[in-house]
Amino acid sequence: MPLLLLDLDNTLVDRDAAFRSAVANFLAQHGLPDSDLTWVTTIDAGGYTARHEAAAALTGRYGDAVPATAIHALLDNGVTDHVVLARSSRKALTKARAGGWTCVIVTNGRTTQQEAKIRNTGLDQLVQGWAISEAVGHKKPEPEIFQVAAATVSIPLPGAWIIGDSPHADIAGADALGLRSVWVTDGRPWTQDSYQPTHVTNDAASAISHALRTPGQRRAGGGAGPGTD
Numbered sequence: 317m318p319l320l321l322l323d324l325d326n327t328l329v330d331r332d333a334a335f336r337s338a339v340a341n342f343l344a345q346h347g348l349p350d351s352d353l354t355w356v357t358t359i360d361a362g363g364y365t366a367r368h369e370a371a372a373a374l375t376g377r378y379g380d381a382v383p384a385t386a387i388h389a390l391l392d393n394g395v396t397d398h399v400v401l402a403r404s405s406r407k408a409l410t411k412a413r414a415g416g417w418t419c420v421i422v423t424n425g426r427t428t429q430q431e432a433k434i435r436n437t438g439l440d441q442l443v444q445g446w447a448i449s450e451a452v453g454h455k456k457p458e459p460e461i462f463q464v465a466a467a468t469v470s471i472p473l474p475g476a477w478i479i480g481d482s483p484h485a486d487i488a489g490a491d492a493l494g495l496r497s498v499w500v501t502d503g504r505p506w507t508q509d510s511y512q513p514t515h516v517t518n519d520a521a522s523a524i525s526h527a528l529r530t531p532g533q534r535r536a537g538g539g540a541g542p543g544t545d
Contacts, residue, residue: 317416317417317418317471318416318417318418318475318476318477318527319417319418319420319466319469319471319472319473319475319476319477320412320417320418320419320420320476320477320479320524320527321420321421321422321462321465321466321476321477321478321479322419322420322421322422322443322479322480322520322524323421323422323423323456323478323479323480323481323482323485323486323500324421324423324425324430324433324434324439324446325362325363325423325425325433325481326362326481326500326502327479327480327481327486327500327520327523328401328405328409328421328439328520329399329400329401329402329405329433329437329439330399330400330402331362331363331395331399331433332357332362332363333398334394334395334396334398334399334400335357335360335363335394335395335398336353336357337398338390338394338395338397338398339353339356339357339360339390339394340353341398342356342386342390342394343356345386346378346381346382346386347381348378348381348382352377355377356374359373359374363395363425367391367392370391371387371388371391374387374390374391375387392429393432395429395433396429396432396433396436397436399433399436399437400437401437401438401439402519402520402521404519404520404521405519405520405521405524406438406442407521408520408521408524408525409439409442409443409524410442411524411525411528412524412527412528413442413444415528417527417528418444418469418471419442419443419444420443420444420445420446420447420465420466420468420469421434421439421443421445421446421447421465422446422447422456422461422462422465422478422480423446423447423448423449423456424448424449424455424456424485425448425449425450426448426450427448427450427451430446430448430450431446431448434446444469445465445468445469446465446468447461447462447464447465447468449461452464455485456480456482456485456486456489457484457485457486457488457489457492458489459489459492459493461489462476462478462489462493462495473493473495474494474495475495476495476496477495477496477497477498477527478490478495478496478497478498479497479498479500479520479523479524479527480497480499480500481499481500481501481502483499483506483507483508486499487499487508487511487512487513488508488511490513490514491511491512496514496515496527497513497514497515498513498514498515498516498517498523498526498527499513499515499516499517499542500517500518500519500520500523501516501517501518502518502519503518506542512542513542514542515542516542
Protein backbone atom coordinates (compact mmCIF):
# COMPACT_ATOMS: atom_id res chain seq x y z
CA MET A 317 0.00 0.00 0.00
CA PRO A 318 1.59 3.33 -1.03
CA LEU A 319 2.44 5.78 1.78
CA LEU A 320 2.19 9.58 1.87
CA LEU A 321 3.99 11.40 4.70
CA LEU A 322 2.64 14.93 4.88
CA ASP A 323 3.82 18.02 6.73
CA LEU A 324 1.12 19.97 8.58
CA ASP A 325 2.00 23.66 9.01
CA ASN A 326 2.14 25.70 5.80
CA THR A 327 1.67 22.51 3.79
CA LEU A 328 -1.70 20.92 4.55
CA VAL A 329 -2.87 24.03 6.42
CA ASP A 330 -1.86 27.68 6.16
CA ARG A 331 -0.45 28.11 9.63
CA ASP A 332 0.86 31.64 8.96
CA ALA A 333 -2.51 32.91 7.73
CA ALA A 334 -4.17 31.50 10.83
CA PHE A 335 -1.63 33.24 13.05
CA ARG A 336 -2.13 36.54 11.24
CA SER A 337 -5.88 36.29 11.82
CA ALA A 338 -5.32 35.52 15.49
CA VAL A 339 -2.95 38.48 15.87
CA ALA A 340 -5.38 40.84 14.15
CA ASN A 341 -8.08 39.82 16.64
CA PHE A 342 -5.65 40.16 19.55
CA LEU A 343 -4.68 43.69 18.53
CA ALA A 344 -8.30 44.75 18.03
CA GLN A 345 -9.45 43.28 21.35
CA HIS A 346 -6.78 45.16 23.29
CA GLY A 347 -6.94 48.47 21.42
CA LEU A 348 -3.47 48.07 19.96
CA PRO A 349 -2.38 49.56 16.61
CA ASP A 350 -3.07 47.53 13.46
CA SER A 351 0.46 48.32 12.32
CA ASP A 352 1.79 45.97 15.01
CA LEU A 353 0.59 43.00 12.94
CA THR A 354 3.87 42.96 11.01
CA TRP A 355 5.93 43.25 14.20
CA VAL A 356 4.19 40.32 15.91
CA THR A 357 4.36 38.07 12.86
CA THR A 358 8.05 38.90 12.47
CA ILE A 359 8.65 37.92 16.10
CA ASP A 360 6.75 34.68 15.48
CA ALA A 361 8.91 33.83 12.43
CA GLY A 362 6.43 31.32 11.09
CA GLY A 363 6.29 29.51 14.43
CA TYR A 364 10.03 28.86 14.54
CA THR A 365 10.67 31.27 17.43
CA ALA A 366 10.66 29.41 20.74
CA ARG A 367 7.44 30.03 22.63
CA HIS A 368 9.17 31.48 25.70
CA GLU A 369 11.12 33.91 23.50
CA ALA A 370 7.98 35.06 21.69
CA ALA A 371 6.15 35.44 24.99
CA ALA A 372 8.99 37.51 26.42
CA ALA A 373 9.01 39.81 23.39
CA LEU A 374 5.24 40.36 23.49
CA THR A 375 5.27 40.89 27.25
CA GLY A 376 8.05 43.44 26.88
CA ARG A 377 6.00 45.38 24.34
CA TYR A 378 2.51 44.98 25.77
CA GLY A 379 3.04 44.05 29.41
CA ASP A 380 1.41 47.18 30.79
CA ALA A 381 -1.59 47.01 28.45
CA VAL A 382 -2.29 43.32 28.00
CA PRO A 383 -2.67 40.58 30.63
CA ALA A 384 -0.09 37.82 30.45
CA THR A 385 -2.92 35.32 30.08
CA ALA A 386 -3.98 36.98 26.82
CA ILE A 387 -0.45 36.77 25.42
CA HIS A 388 -0.18 33.10 26.35
CA ALA A 389 -3.61 32.43 24.86
CA LEU A 390 -2.52 33.99 21.57
CA LEU A 391 0.61 31.86 21.41
CA ASP A 392 -1.04 28.65 22.59
CA ASN A 393 -4.45 28.79 20.94
CA GLY A 394 -4.37 31.52 18.29
CA VAL A 395 -3.45 29.28 15.39
CA THR A 396 -5.58 26.33 16.45
CA ASP A 397 -8.64 28.59 16.77
CA HIS A 398 -8.24 30.07 13.29
CA VAL A 399 -6.66 27.36 11.15
CA VAL A 400 -8.68 25.93 8.25
CA LEU A 401 -8.17 23.15 5.72
CA ALA A 402 -8.41 24.28 2.12
CA ARG A 403 -11.09 22.57 0.07
CA SER A 404 -8.49 21.55 -2.52
CA SER A 405 -6.40 19.79 0.13
CA ARG A 406 -9.46 18.04 1.52
CA LYS A 407 -10.40 16.78 -1.92
CA ALA A 408 -6.84 15.62 -2.65
CA LEU A 409 -6.63 13.65 0.60
CA THR A 410 -10.05 12.10 -0.01
CA LYS A 411 -8.93 11.04 -3.49
CA ALA A 412 -5.69 9.60 -2.08
CA ARG A 413 -7.53 7.45 0.44
CA ALA A 414 -10.05 6.33 -2.17
CA GLY A 415 -7.11 5.30 -4.33
CA GLY A 416 -5.67 3.06 -1.63
CA TRP A 417 -3.01 5.41 -0.26
CA THR A 418 -2.19 5.63 3.43
CA CYS A 419 -1.73 9.23 4.59
CA VAL A 420 0.20 10.12 7.74
CA ILE A 421 0.99 13.61 9.05
CA VAL A 422 4.58 14.17 10.21
CA THR A 423 5.00 17.45 12.06
CA ASN A 424 7.33 19.24 14.43
CA GLY A 425 5.72 20.97 17.38
CA ARG A 426 3.93 20.47 20.65
CA THR A 427 1.51 17.57 20.81
CA THR A 428 -1.43 19.49 22.25
CA GLN A 429 -1.28 22.25 19.64
CA GLN A 430 -0.66 20.02 16.65
CA GLU A 431 -3.38 17.55 17.55
CA ALA A 432 -5.81 20.44 18.05
CA LYS A 433 -5.07 21.66 14.52
CA ILE A 434 -5.54 18.16 13.13
CA ARG A 435 -8.87 17.68 14.90
CA ASN A 436 -10.22 21.22 14.44
CA THR A 437 -9.72 21.04 10.67
CA GLY A 438 -11.12 17.54 10.32
CA LEU A 439 -7.79 16.14 9.21
CA ASP A 440 -8.19 13.35 11.77
CA GLN A 441 -10.96 12.00 9.52
CA LEU A 442 -8.82 12.19 6.38
CA VAL A 443 -5.51 10.67 7.46
CA GLN A 444 -4.74 7.33 9.04
CA GLY A 445 -2.32 8.65 11.64
CA TRP A 446 0.23 11.25 12.67
CA ALA A 447 3.65 11.58 14.28
CA ILE A 448 4.38 14.74 16.31
CA SER A 449 7.93 15.57 17.34
CA GLU A 450 7.19 16.24 21.01
CA ALA A 451 5.50 12.86 21.37
CA VAL A 452 8.06 10.98 19.28
CA GLY A 453 11.12 12.57 20.88
CA HIS A 454 12.68 13.35 17.49
CA LYS A 455 12.23 16.28 15.11
CA LYS A 456 12.31 16.43 11.36
CA PRO A 457 14.64 15.95 9.52
CA GLU A 458 15.79 13.19 11.93
CA PRO A 459 15.00 9.82 10.34
CA GLU A 460 13.38 8.44 13.48
CA ILE A 461 10.26 10.60 13.21
CA PHE A 462 9.60 9.37 9.66
CA GLN A 463 10.25 5.79 10.76
CA VAL A 464 7.76 6.18 13.60
CA ALA A 465 5.19 7.64 11.19
CA ALA A 466 5.45 4.59 8.93
CA ALA A 467 5.33 2.24 11.90
CA THR A 468 2.09 3.78 13.18
CA VAL A 469 0.33 2.41 10.10
CA SER A 470 2.49 -0.72 9.78
CA ILE A 471 3.76 0.16 6.31
CA PRO A 472 7.44 -0.04 5.30
CA LEU A 473 9.07 3.35 4.86
CA PRO A 474 10.89 2.59 1.57
CA GLY A 475 8.81 3.79 -1.35
CA ALA A 476 7.02 6.53 0.57
CA TRP A 477 6.59 10.10 -0.63
CA ILE A 478 7.35 13.02 1.71
CA ILE A 479 5.47 16.25 1.04
CA GLY A 480 6.32 19.50 2.81
CA ASP A 481 7.24 23.18 2.63
CA SER A 482 10.54 23.08 4.54
CA PRO A 483 13.71 22.38 2.56
CA HIS A 484 15.55 21.42 5.74
CA ALA A 485 12.90 19.52 7.70
CA ASP A 486 11.03 17.82 4.87
CA ILE A 487 13.14 17.61 1.73
CA ALA A 488 16.51 17.03 3.42
CA GLY A 489 14.80 14.41 5.56
CA ALA A 490 13.51 12.64 2.48
CA ASP A 491 16.87 12.88 0.74
CA ALA A 492 18.71 11.33 3.70
CA LEU A 493 16.30 8.38 3.66
CA GLY A 494 16.39 7.92 -0.11
CA LEU A 495 12.69 8.79 -0.41
CA ARG A 496 10.86 10.75 -3.06
CA SER A 497 9.65 14.20 -2.13
CA VAL A 498 7.52 17.09 -3.28
CA TRP A 499 8.46 20.57 -2.10
CA VAL A 500 5.52 22.97 -1.62
CA THR A 501 7.11 26.23 -2.71
CA ASP A 502 4.47 28.89 -1.96
CA GLY A 503 6.24 30.87 -4.67
CA ARG A 504 9.76 30.60 -3.20
CA PRO A 505 12.83 29.65 -5.25
CA TRP A 506 14.86 26.56 -4.40
CA THR A 507 18.25 27.61 -2.99
CA GLN A 508 19.87 24.39 -1.75
CA ASP A 509 22.75 22.85 -3.69
CA SER A 510 23.44 19.65 -1.75
CA TYR A 511 20.01 18.08 -2.23
CA GLN A 512 16.85 18.58 -4.27
CA PRO A 513 13.22 17.50 -4.16
CA THR A 514 11.95 14.99 -6.66
CA HIS A 515 9.26 17.46 -7.66
CA VAL A 516 8.16 21.00 -6.83
CA THR A 517 4.71 22.49 -6.83
CA ASN A 518 2.94 25.47 -5.32
CA ASP A 519 0.39 23.83 -3.02
CA ALA A 520 -0.39 20.65 -1.12
CA ALA A 521 -3.22 19.53 -3.38
CA SER A 522 -0.97 19.60 -6.46
CA ALA A 523 1.76 17.81 -4.51
CA ILE A 524 -0.59 15.01 -3.49
CA SER A 525 -1.91 14.72 -7.03
CA HIS A 526 1.62 14.34 -8.37
CA ALA A 527 2.39 11.52 -5.94
CA LEU A 528 -0.84 9.77 -6.85
CA ARG A 529 0.12 9.83 -10.53
CA THR A 530 3.55 8.27 -9.94
CA PRO A 531 3.25 5.70 -7.12
CA GLY A 532 5.80 3.28 -8.54
CA GLN A 533 8.37 5.76 -9.82
CA ARG A 534 11.73 5.81 -8.08
CA ARG A 535 13.29 9.02 -6.82
CA ALA A 536 14.83 11.14 -9.55
CA GLY A 537 18.62 10.97 -9.62
CA GLY A 538 21.67 11.54 -11.75
CA GLY A 539 21.84 15.23 -10.94
CA ALA A 540 18.67 16.14 -12.81
CA GLY A 541 16.69 19.05 -11.51
CA PRO A 542 13.30 18.60 -9.88
CA GLY A 543 10.16 18.40 -11.95
CA THR A 544 7.41 20.99 -11.67
CA ASP A 545 3.68 21.20 -12.20
